Amino acid sequence: MLLAVALVSPLQAQSAPLSAEDSDPRTLGWMQGFPPPPDRIIGQPESNYFSFPKLRWTVCHFRELLPTRQVSRGLGAPTTLEYALDTGIDAVTFTPLGGDAPMTWKASLTANYTDGLLIMHRGKVVYEHYAGCLDEAGQHGAMSVTKSMTGLLAEILVAEGQLDETAQVSSLIPELRDSAFGNATVRQVMEMTTGLDYSEDYADPEAEVWTYSAAASPLPKPEGYVGPRTYFEYLATVQAQGNHGDAFGYKTINTDALGWIIARTSGHSVSDLLAARIWGPMGAEQDAYYTVDSIGTPFAGGGLSAGLRDLARVGQLVLNEGELNGQRLFPAAAIERIRQGGDKSAFAKAGYALLPGASYRGMWWVLHNEHGAFAARGVHGQTIYIDPTAEMVIVRFASHPVAANSANDPTSLPAYQAVADYLMTSE
Amino acid sequence: MLLAVALVSPLQAQSAPLSAEDSDPRTLGWMQGFPPPPDRIIGQPESNYFSFPKLRWTVCHFRELLPTRQVSRGLGAPTTLEYALDTGIDAVTFTPLGGDAPMTWKASLTANYTDGLLIMHRGKVVYEHYAGCLDEAGQHGAMSVTKSMTGLLAEILVAEGQLDETAQVSSLIPELRDSAFGNATVRQVMEMTTGLDYSEDYADPEAEVWTYSAAASPLPKPEGYVGPRTYFEYLATVQAQGNHGDAFGYKTINTDALGWIIARTSGHSVSDLLAARIWGPMGAEQDAYYTVDSIGTPFAGGGLSAGLRDLARVGQLVLNEGELNGQRLFPAAAIERIRQGGDKSAFAKAGYALLPGASYRGMWWVLHNEHGAFAARGVHGQTIYIDPTAEMVIVRFASHPVAANSANDPTSLPAYQAVADYLMTSE
Numbered sequence: 132m133l134l135a136v137a138l139v140s141p142l143q144a145q146s147a148p149l150s151a152e153d154s155d156p157r158t159l160g161w162m163q164g165f166p167p168p169p170d171r172i173i174g175q176p177e178s179n180y181f182s183f184p185k186l187r188w189t190v191c192h193f194r195e196l197l198p199t200r201q202v203s204r205g206l207g208a209p210t211t212l213e214y215a216l217d218t219g220i221d222a223v224t225f226t227p228l229g230g231d232a233p234m235t236w237k238a239s240l241t242a243n244y245t246d247g248l249l250i251m252h253r254g255k256v257v258y259e260h261y262a263g264c265l266d267e268a269g270q271h272g273a274m275s276v277t278k279s280m281t282g283l284l285a286e287i288l289v290a291e292g293q294l295d296e297t298a299q300v301s302s303l304i305p306e307l308r309d310s311a312f313g314n315a316t317v318r319q320v321m322e323m324t325t326g327l328d329y330s331e332d333y334a335d336p337e338a339e340v341w342t343y344s345a346a347a348s349p350l351p352k353p354e355g356y357v358g359p360r361t362y363f364e365y366l367a368t369v370q371a372q373g374n375h376g377d378a379f380g381y382k383t384i385n386t387d388a389l390g391w392i393i394a395r396t397s398g399h400s401v402s403d404l405l406a407a408r409i410w411g412p413m414g415a416e417q418d419a420y421y422t423v424d425s426i427g428t429p430f431a432g433g434g435l436s437a438g439l440r441d442l443a444r445v446g447q448l449v450l451n452e453g454e455l456n457g458q459r460l461f462p463a464a465a466i467e468r469i470r471q472g473g474d475k476s477a478f479a480k481a482g483y484a485l486l487p488g489a490s491y492r493g494m495w496w497v498l499h500n501e502h503g504a505f506a507a508r509g510v511h512g513q514t515i516y517i518d519p520t521a522e523m524v525i526v527r528f529a530s531h532p533v534a535a536n537s538a539n540d541p542t543s544l545p546a547y548q549a550v551a552d553y554l555m556t557s558e
Numbered sequence: 559m560l561l562a563v564a565l566v567s568p569l570q571a572q573s574a575p576l577s578a579e580d581s582d583p584r585t586l587g588w589m590q591g592f593p594p595p596p597d598r599i600i601g602q603p604e605s606n607y608f609s610f611p612k613l614r615w616t617v618c619h620f621r622e623l624l625p626t627r628q629v630s631r632g633l634g635a636p637t638t639l640e641y642a643l644d645t646g647i648d649a650v651t652f653t654p655l656g657g658d659a660p661m662t663w664k665a666s667l668t669a670n671y672t673d674g675l676l677i678m679h680r681g682k683v684v685y686e687h688y689a690g691c692l693d694e695a696g697q698h699g700a701m702s703v704t705k706s707m708t709g710l711l712a713e714i715l716v717a718e719g720q721l722d723e724t725a726q727v728s729s730l731i732p733e734l735r736d737s738a739f740g741n742a743t744v745r746q747v748m749e750m751t752t753g754l755d756y757s758e759d760y761a762d763p764e765a766e767v768w769t770y771s772a773a774a775s776p777l778p779k780p781e782g783y784v785g786p787r788t789y790f791e792y793l794a795t796v797q798a799q800g801n802h803g804d805a806f807g808y809k810t811i812n813t814d815a816l817g818w819i820i821a822r823t824s825g826h827s828v829s830d831l832l833a834a835r836i837w838g839p840m841g842a843e844q845d846a847y848y849t850v851d852s853i854g855t856p857f858a859g860g861g862l863s864a865g866l867r868d869l870a871r872v873g874q875l876v877l878n879e880g881e882l883n884g885q886r887l888f889p890a891a892a893i894e895r896i897r898q899g900g901d902k903s904a905f906a907k908a909g910y911a912l913l914p915g916a917s918y919r920g921m922w923w924v925l926h927n928e929h930g931a932f933a934a935r936g937v938h939g940q941t942i943y944i945d946p947t948a949e950m951v952i953v954r955f956a957s958h959p960v961a962a963n964s965a966n967d968p969t970s971l972p973a974y975q976a977v978a979d980y981l982m983t984s985e
Contacts, residue, residue, distance in 0.1 A: 165821040166790050174852045195625050195854045207842045208635035268630050363593050394592040416633045425601045427622045
């Protein structure tokens with residue numbers, strides 16, 4: 132649940148948040164005019180830019196608030212996406228989790244404050260929709276979908292034999308020897324089954340996430356600040372709690388540790404490696420970018436912003452297990468291992484009521500449903516949802532007022548399943 | 559001479575700066591490793607990142623230190639640059655201004671700490687060179703070459719009848735009524751013949767540039783700060799000195815005022831307008847970007863970073879007076895007016911010893927030499943040099959230890975002339 136950067140306040144309780152239509156950033160007029168009206172300015176950091184409804188503007192504009200590092204698409208022509216738009220999808224109906232009245236697919240888009248949604252079926256775009264701050268030429272914060280990019284890179288390195296998943300972290304990153312990560316294995320980090328004394332409870336002012344956020348901020352530290360100043364410095368301070376391997380605990384710092392492992396192993400930051408292994412080879416049509424800390428380290432746990440179609444290209448490449456137009460970009464084993472899933476019993480201990488029987492592997496959420504679906508998931512509704520049985524990829528950018536995906540899952544997960552069923556039977 | 563942002567210290571006197579080779583950022587190892595060694599970190603803002611030799615890294619990495627705003631190239635394929643490389647250029651010789659020994663073109667590249675240089679002749683690339691922090695897929699700070707982009711946009715709006723160059727600034731921007739800009743004309747702003755009480759002498763701690771830099775910084779203001787907080791707020795405080803129209807005075811704030819005029823007139827920030835009118839239509843191969851202030855205003859006076867080839871595309875488009883592959887992107891009159899030049903007698907009063915007989919028009923430097931050359935120029939050696947007679951465009955990115963172009967002009971201007979002569983006779 133970690134937000135993109137430091138300096139965010141705990142999310143305020145939203146008893147009755149504005150609707151998607153009423154909170155549309157264009158309707159509210161954020162950052163329009165030269166200058167915008169004083170009460171319509173979203174600046175850094177006084178304006179609390181990641182609070183709703185401001186976040187509905189901010190999710191498309193992180194680079195205007197923070198230093199960032201490019202994920203280059205390269206210099207050539209982008210690969211072409213084939214289109215076979217299906218106008219029947221809007222009318223597909225489903226029953227929200229825990230509900231009893233049916234809802235249409237189209238209604239789910241506004242219910243979930245969707246900013247962008249694209250569906251690929253059998254390699255072709257069958258649905259594409261933009262709203263709020265996003266259009267086809269924009270980039271949107273992927274939030275914790277970033278984690279799945281980090282995990283994908285790690286699985287590629289493992290599949291290629293460049294990274295030993297059984298290695299102890301301290302053998303790769305000596306600086307982490309005295310931290311809780313030191314005696315964890317790379318695989319435990321990749322599955323977030325490390326035992327870490329770390330809380331991301333934003334409502335608790337004593338939670339470790341606040342120290343982490345202060346360390347991660349690229350802004351000048353307050354006078355007298357004596358804490359860690361970078362991701363790396365923070366990670367070295369993390370203490371143990373419980374035993375590695377026992378339970379799944381969704382803690383962003385695992386991904387930052389994995390980003391460090393990837394950088395030390397490959398010689399490239401996650402932003403550069405994502406460009407070299409994925410963004411360039413797949414023919415992205417836009418550069419992407421990561422927010423960075425004060426020494427330029429990309430935020431491997433949540434800092435990526437990208438275009439919707441490019442995220443769809445990633446999803447399709449993952450569905451295709453690394454093959455694109457007959458060319459192999461990475462070993463199929465990287466995806467096969469993700470699809471196998473992680474330790475279900477360790478996952479169950481985390482108590483995700485809406486994800487029964489699921490697991491977490493290579494920083495992807497594996498649903499273990501009948502279709503073998505797996506997903507990248509980020510706060511406020513970001514996702515790459517891959518259904519191998521339906522040969523379907525859904526990518527969604529959103530700015531739901533509630534961070535936790537438990538707020539949008541009831542109108543997302545059954546909707547995805549309904550569209551999958553529709554696509555499989557409508558041919 | 560304004561640097562990209564606030565928080566730069568006055569340039570230190572460099573009695574014997576490192577050579578181009580010895581100061582190569584790869585040689586010095588800036589920002590290499592995870593993390594880089596402590597004395598090889600260039601961060602924000604404590605590290606004084608725009609001091610030599612750090613600036614040799616920084617000029618390619620502004621976005622990693624500062625918030626930025628995208629200049630989108632769009633989503634299609636870039637236009638192809640035709641190549642006809644001429645290996646004879648390296649051996650072209652010239653005599654530096656004020657010197658007596660000849661120098662080769664090739665030697666001028668290192669003498670000027672060149673990071674990238676591309677020459678177009680009759681629409682084809684005849685020379686391309688990268689060094690230091692730059693490669694073909696990188697972006698480099700254009701510094702005050704940015705001003706010429708702002709001026710180009712303004713000349714386009716004037717030529718299209720959207721902007722009245724005779725209008726008083728106060729009639730377009732009421733917020734500037736009580737500032738020195740209020741009773742200046744748009745044209746006086748475009749030619750920097752406004753009378754402004756403003757000094758960019760970085761050696762003077764009382765110089766107005768420091769207030770300007772503090773206002774322009776996107777970083778949180780120090781506690782107790784009471785000055786202007788944005789470009790716009792600063793511009794409204796500028797006081798008069800002398801009479802408008804009397805003398806050329808190279809003051810960056812004119813360009814920021816012009817950026818404001820452009821935004822108010824067109825409804826688009828200079829970054830968005832540059833994307834819509836130039837970057838997209840010309841088929842750029844990379845996005846560019848601007849640094850921004852605390853409310854997202856792009857730095858019209860110096861904030862652009864771009865790829866070398868894309869800057870060459872701009873230069874070629876200007877040489878072609880707005881035509882690209884048979885399509886007209888803007889009225890030829892926009893360039894014709896720049897090429898006419900500005901008020902030579904007003905320019906002469908500024909005392910540029912190395913630019914005798916020159917003038918400044920539409921934020922371009924017009925040399926009034928035999929070839930009718932004109933140029934965009936930025937500190938530390940950035941340029942777009944256009945020679946209509948030789949049908950030649952030279953673009954240079956550089957990181958010369960001395961900011962003022964008077965330090966590199968002696969080994970640049972005669973070199974450009976020599977290459978022009980070579981290209982005209984070598985066919």
